[in-house]
Amino acid sequence: MISFPHPNPEDPTELETYLDAFRCQRRRAAAGEEEDDDQGKCGGAVVSTDALDFEADFRCGRCGHRTPRAVLEKVEDQIGESLEEADKNDREAMELLLEVASPLLHSSNYLILQVK
């Protein structure tokens, strides 16, 4: 785990919690819930079921859908790689990256915080 300096110390507890959080990709129709975003996905914050266990699955705080850690690690790796390759001074490239990453990562995920 690499740690990054806190960009926003306002609410350290919440930031800590969601630093490694994703967005739930479960389609709401399948979850039997009302759709409230244009992509029809749950979008709830997906966080580790056990912060101390690095093998633990991730779970959506909204619908309870579980996602294996390996799946999320792959997502994170891909976005992290794109971020490394991108020119951070290129506003357009950064916005594009954010557009790709936003539906997948929680807005407080450390990768998103780096792009912003």
Ligand SMILES: [Zn+2]
């Ligand atoms: Zn969910």
